[in-house]
Amino acid sequence: MKRSIYLLALAFGVSSAYAQETILPARPQDKPVYLTNAVIHVGNGQVIENGTVAFAKGKITAVGAGVTAAGDATVLDMKGQHVYPGIIAPDTKLGLVEFESVRATIDAREVGEINPSIRSIISYNTDSKVINTLRSNGILLAQVTPEGGIVSGTSSVVQLDAWNWEDAAYKTDNALHFFIPRLVNTGGRGFRGPQPRDPVKEGLEKVETVRVFFREAKAYLQENKHAATNIKFEAMRRLFNREQKLFIHCELVKEMLIAIDFAKEFNMDVVIVGGADSWQITDLLKQNNIAVVLTQPHSLPLMADDDIDQPYKTAAQLQKAGVLFCLSNEGFWQQRNLGFEAGTASAFGLSREEALSAVTLNAAKILGIDKIAGSLETGKDANIAVSTGDMLDMKSSVITRAFIQGREINLDNKQHQLYEKYQQKYGIK
Amino acid sequence: MKRAFEKPGRALLSRGVAYALNRHRSKLLVFSLLLAGSYAHAQETFPVNGIADPKDRCFAFTHATIVKDAQTTLSNATLVIRDGKIIDAGPGAAIPKDAVVVDCKGKYIYPSFVDIFSSYGQADVKRTGGSWNAPPQFLSNTKGAYGWNQAIKSEVNAVDLFSTDEPKAATLREAGFGTVATQQMDGVARGTAALVTLAGDKENKVIVREKVAAGYSFDKGSSTQNYPNSQMGYIALLRQTYLDAQWYRSQPAKEGVNLSLQAWNANQQLPQIFEVKDKWDALRADKVGDEFGVQYIIKAGGNEYQRMPEIAATKATFILPLNFPGAIDVEDPNDARFVSLAEMKHWEMAPSQPAAFEKANIPFCLTAADLKDVKSFLGSVRKAIEYGLSEQKALEALTKTPASTLKVYDKVGSLEAGKLANFLITSGPVFKDNTIILQNWVQGNRYLVKQDGWNDIRGIYTVSLSPGSNITVEVKGTATAPLLAVLQKDTLPGRIDINGKLVTLSLPLVKNGRSNVRLSGLISENGWSGTGVDTSGASVRWNAAFARTAPARSDSAKKKNNVDIGQLYYPFNGYGWDKMPQQQDILIKNATVWTNEKDGKLENTDVLVRGGKIAQIGKGLSAGNARVIDGTGKHLSAGIIDEHSHIAISNGVNESSQAVTAEVRIGDVLNPDDVNIYRQLSGGVTASHLLHGSANPIGGQSQLIKLRWGQDAEGLKVTNWDPFIKFALGENVKQSNWGERNTVRFPQTRMGVEQVYVDAFTRARDYEKQATGKRRDLELDALVEILNAKRFITCHSYVQSEINMLMHVADSFRFRVNTFTHILEGYKVADKMKAHGAGAGTFADWWAYKMEVQDAIPYNAAIMHKVGVVTAINSDDAEMARRLNQEAGKIVKYGGVPEEEALKMVTLNPARLLHVDNRMGSIKVGKDADLVLWSDNPLSIYAKAEKTIVDGIVEFDRDYDLQLRQRIAAERNRLVQKLLGEKKKGTPTQKAAFTPDEMYHCEDLQAGHQEGLGITTGAGF
Secondary structure, three states: OHHHHHHHHHHHHHOOOOOHHHOOOOOOOOOOEEEEEEEEEOOOOOEEEEEEEEEEOOEEEEEEOOOOOOOOOEEEEOOOOEEEEOEEEEEEOEOOEOOOOOHHHEOOEOOOOEOOOOEHHHOOOOOOOOHHHHHOOOEEEEEEOOEOOOEEEEEEEEEOOOOOHHHHEEEEEEEEEEEOOOOOOOOOOOOOOOOOOOHHHHHHHHHHHHHHHHHHHHHHHHOOOOOOOOHHHHOOHHHHOOOOEEEEEEOOHHHHHHHHHHHHHHOOOEEEEEOOOHHHHHHHHHHOOOEEEEOOOOOOOOOOOOOOOHHHHHHHHHHHHOOOEEEOOOOOHHHHHHHHHHHHHHHOOOOHHHHHHOOOHHHHHHHOOOOOOOOOOOOOEOOEEEEOOOOOOOOOOOEEEEEEOOEEOOOOOHHHHHHHHHHHHHOOO | OHHHHHOHHHHHHHHOOOOOOOHHHHHHHHHHHHHHHHHHOOOOOOOOOOOOOOOOOEEEEEEEEEEEEOOEEEEEEEEEEEOOEEEEEEOOOOOOOOOEEEEOOOOEEEEOEEEEEEOOOOOOOOOOOOOOOOOOOOOOOOOOOOOOOOOEOOOOEHHHHOOOOHHHHHHHHHOOEEEEEEOOOOOOEEEEEEEEEOOOOOHHHHEEEEEEEEEEEOOOOOOOOOOOOOHHHHHHHHHHHHHHHHHHOOOOHHHOOOHHHHHHHHHOOOOEEEEOOOHHHHHHHHHHHHHOOOOOEEEOOOOHHHHHHHHHHOOOOEEEEOOOOOEEEOOOHHHHOOOOHHHHHHHHHHHHHHHHHHHOOOOEEEEOOOOOOHHHHHHHHHHHHHOOOOHHHHHHHHOHHHHHHOOOOOOOOOOOOOOEOOEEEEOOOOOOOOOOEEEEEEOOEEEEOOOOOOOOOOEEEEEEEEOOOEEEEEEEEOOOOEEEEEOOOOOEEEEEEEEOOEEEEEEOOOOOOOOOEEEEEEEEOOEEEEEEEOOOOOEEEEEEEEEEOOOOOHHHHOOOOOOOOOOOOEOOOOOOEOOOOOOOOEEEEEEEEEOOOOOOEEEEEEEEEEOOEEEEEEOOOOOOOOEEEEOOOOEEEEOEEEEEEOOOEOOOOOOOOOOEOOOOEHHHHEOOOOHHHHHHHOOOEEEEEEOOOOOOOEEEEOEEEEOOOOOOHHHHEOOOOOOEEEEEOOOOOOOOOOOOOOOOOOOOOHHHHHHHHHHHHHHHHHHHHOOOOOOOOHHHHHHHHHHOOOOEEEEEEOOHHHHHHHHHHHHHOOOOOOEEEEOOOHHHOHHHHHHHOOEEEEOOOOOOOOHHHOOOOOOHHHHHHHHOOOEEEOOOOOOHHHHHHHHHHHHHHOOOOOHHHHHHOOOHHHHHHOOOOOOOOOOOOOOEOOEEEEOOOOOOOOOOEEEEEEOOEEEEEHHHHHHHHHHHHHHHHHHHHHHHHHHHHOOOEEEOOOOOEEOOOOOOOOOOOEEEOOOEOOOOO
């Protein structure tokens, strides 16, 4: 109730007209905050009943049952509420696309097959109306990922409360993205125009062009002096230094075998994105230390004969095999349902806390930001979402507060403002 | 005429050639023979260049086994033909003095086969223009006084287009055919077929009857016109054409001359042949025929065996193709994964189709159409026999049935006096594996097929050398490819080479000897004789005499195992039933029951189901004979009803070619095989409203189905239901996102959309007032139903201006918009919707996928509900439909709607919107027993449907599902092993390919939209 008054003030008080433009990025945390009497879901599997999370200057300073507030601090009684690390959305076009069918609003796909120097952060639009609709569901970080061609460019992790892309940058250029063509024979039964005669052969040829490119880049980078500077090769330097990961987008076993082979040949930190059939090779993924950004559980089975709940239970199969994985969701606006994807994975085999890790700490590990994000542990950024009930179940998930780097962010969004507006119209508040 | 004079010399020569022909020259001679035929049969009106050579050719084939028809086999009989016709056939047939006698001892004579589904002698029709990205074409491009639709080609007569094609005729003759009904395989109405023989004569002479059938299909072929572009459009076009043709009989002045309709009417007297691509198409075609009192002869697709009871009920005669699917290479397990069980089972079972028709006592013909290579025809028939077809039925399906079906049994189809002299001479019973067709006579002309085996010389001979001794040899192998062995203490392989009547022998006398006896000579009926050299090189004379037949070898009597073809599933899908489930009385005990009635949520309550209805609700109910399901700790809700679905639809969800297509019907194109029926049952869905897409302002008629897994199309339909129709507004209908070429079809703006409605309903109102005898217009009929509250609208809509507009149009024509679907800006005009009486079916939280959803909000349902609009949450998506309960849960989150009200948004409210709330949507005594037992609160992400009951039948059971998975795994493994066995045997295989599912969203424009494996992804709404 208190919150909605605050929102109303924001919508109608600050500005004469309702407008999302009035939802401002928050100021830096000025004094310590204590969230007390909460059920704390640390993100690493641990649950602290009736605990406290303390953070100052954007960093978590204490988490536990016996933490007490001291000095000039804001103490917020979260009695009965659940405190979670903010959800992290990997592999998304958030901020790159505003309307899927309107070409002018799409900045996700560049021309060319191999574009390692393309950087998604450049297009990331902090003023996208979509971003705020994610925050209000507890999604606080996102890996903004380009697509198109075979090597599409680099993604960056952004925090979702920023004035511009420089502010937003959380981990810049964290990964290069490689899309393996679908290696399956369609028997010429393609949709929308004729399929390649032998899509598998053509796909493998494309994979080989990438392999050749990688080898050339590696050779190029071993020599410092070049008469002609090759920007594409230069863009590969951090990858070979293992400062950047290689995210290989693939779904089927043969494609994943190629991904594993790339990891071996180039000694890179490879992550599989998609992995719809990863349940078939959990042992190989484990042996080769390959992490998986798993395609959304809310998918149909690949084949008519597949177990009807296969996409729901793949996460549990990876968990059981000890494969590091996190969950993803397609698109951009859809990310606000990422928590519920974890809920489904939990209904089909993960424990609740494992499901939470699958959208928080595991994602942070895979994106390379687990030192500063992904769980409610001392020293990490205070990226926190508070919910009245289970955040992974839509029936009970209502986010009441959220903090990014300790800043309490505004949970309003364009959609909620329209809701307010029309409740006024009908007098149904 | 020119051809007759071309090479008379050769023609004369050929007539003198002996029956045993030079192997290497036989092709050439066959060719010259047909020239001979044409000469002999020259027409009276054609002048002769040279000296006339009139002949009344008469032949007598003696000592043959004559199979007159499938029922009558005569031993040691004689067939007499004269001048291309049969004179007599029987054991006592008199041999005319002027007959050339052909001794057919050991041979069989059959009527040549008849194929009534052929395009022999018709040129391929090429589609010209109309590439996929061409601007739309609204009317036919056919020049002349023809109809409006280019796919209706009833004016085409195959006889006009026919020209003989000797290479093709030869191939067909070699496969055993003598007569075919040929048609131009092009269009929805293909015009007439002509009956022609395969003689190499002038067209004038080979045409037996000019018009013997009229052809139809669900394929517009070369037509470049946009309409129709969906299967339901094809059906609608057929229906409308039947009506138009009836109306045209009254010679309406406004129509002028319409040659297409005129021909259509004339063609109705002929047998009507309908070509389909699969079993459901066969039933669809038959249903259209039934509506207009037409019984089609159906040319089958190949999988009809999967639904024989329904196929039998069509009462149609079928034409069965024999293009059985080839074996699949499943060596690579990662590739094999993408071949569905249904596809593998089809490979295994397809050859049993003719046997299944025989067993079901359905009349059928066989056709060589669809075979990649006509040469494989006889092999395919034999395969069908191996799979259970009787030889007698096979012969009937190739002779009498096709001939009778086209009412030409007086001309062809048996060996009776007066019929055409079209017959086969074979080396044995025609369907036995080693039998070969030696000659195929057509209209009294002889065509050699395989002459080398005419004389079966196999047996044991005594070869006498002079000077020299006797050598015993055995000629073995096959009649056409004999082998030779010298019989001694050790049997020594020799050589025999036969060239016509000339024979060359090479006989070893000792094992590993340096040289052989080499003989050359002539085979004649009086024995073999000739000259040669012995092992020393000295000249010898020789003769050989038949001593005895060789003893039968055990391997020649190869025994065939009974073929194992697995079990049928209903539907034909891995998850199909092997036995259809029965309705049973069920008592669900001690559950939390969400009644959706004023009782609200009842704890620890029992629900009794009897006769498919909810019989009793209460505590401590006695089970009687009912099956008891323990509901302790579980939740029971009414089945989920998806108000906006596109599952279980075949070949296109949009007839997008015109702005108004009220005549097309989703109910015509249901696909009961769709695995999404089963998948959605696993998400608690019991009924789905299947909508036409959203490509045009007035789309097609929709169909409400219940998810009765395994039932056929009619069994899925909810009967006695107020019919609905799909309308659409906004970007899709004004084609905003279809690319730059699609700026032609009206409308392009929301202003234009309004005028489409005003125009359509104005026309409908005027049409309704027209006097009797008017042209019945199925499109306007549907609109008149709307005006009279006999049909109801569910309208795809997004922005407030257009929603407002449609309600105004409706008000001015005095009807009500029943439901706005999608309706993402409904919250902006909820008060107006309530006043109008419109309901809403919306998404929980979708937005940002197109410009017109920029103001979509997840609070939409909550606002509309609070304002008093009947609000449902629907899917428009096969994936989301599996968890509509969760989507309802979001309405609790966004807007704080109470849980029971939220659940109603996927159960009772859609039932209200669809006018079926008197029998579905809540748990109330007397309503249909459509129930879901959930593991948890049904609005929770953790809830799983454990049992889904439709009409008292447990259609989904999570425990049984686990058994099905094992059955799928076992059956897949069995078939993979069998396919691997085929590959090992050397059977040619085709690459394993991904078996796609057919799935649609409402803006999908193409038929056959397939999705899966990320080959295509993304949603369009």
